[in-house]
Amino acid sequence: MAELPLGEPAFLILTALAAEPKHGYAVIEDVREISGGQVRLHAGTLYSVLDRLRTSGLIEVEREEIVQSRLRRYYRLTGAGQQRLSGEALRLRRNADAAASRLAGFTPRPGTGLA
Amino acid sequence: MAELPLGEPAFLILTALAAEPKHGYAVIEDVREISGGQVRLHAGTLYSVLDRLRTSGLIEVEREEIVQSRLRRYYRLTGAGQQRLSGEALRLRRNADAAASRLAGFTPRPGTGLA
């Protein structure tokens, strides 16, 4: 499986679950908040991503509840999920920094010698 | 067109071009450097992404050269491309920060009231 790619949705879903276990619908709302209202997960995306993450062992089902005859399935990050998420967050920040410094017009790359 | 999504490859390609115009193959090498050797663009990915970016007006062909009977097509960021890239970099950093703070175990969310 080579490490499944984390797109923005998947990344945000992991992030939402990093705070505390949540059920799917709560994840949608949390992601909307995290992203400042810019990312609205579609139900279809959510549940298929949740499935993939579970299959790859990044999250797991914590428990299931029935509240007012509605099923709530709670997911939580596994240890692997935490590692993966923090690694991914690092990567994102590096990428963002690279872009920012290049956009700033200077290319202070130590090391290899400038191109 | 609704604003084409920028995956990691597309983002890094824009970043590579932000420093200065480059031809495709040089982009591959630059991206490998930017990412600390972690992202190695495949030729197929590169040229199709390049095409998409060009179609959406984020990059444009600067010039074509023939060096040792090999064609080199140089691409450069357009104004729209710069805007898009800096916006995207911001988004990435926000996402990375959100993940980091959640992973740190505290959820100091001002505003809506804690869940």
Added chain:
DNA sequence: TGAATATATTTCGAAGACGTATATGCTCGC
């Protein structure tokens, strides 16, 4: 009462981003 809205999950087809593989043609080193 009845309609609309919010909660919650499931499923499925389509779009599209990305990877894999292959082809082409030149140059250089062995």
Added chain:
DNA sequence: GCGAGCATATACGTCTTCGAAATATATTCA
């Protein structure tokens, strides 16, 4: 001459995500 590195092109497939609808219950509002 053959393989490796440079440089672009493109067909094909896969996997993620989008988009929409189905199902079912509770609440809100007219």
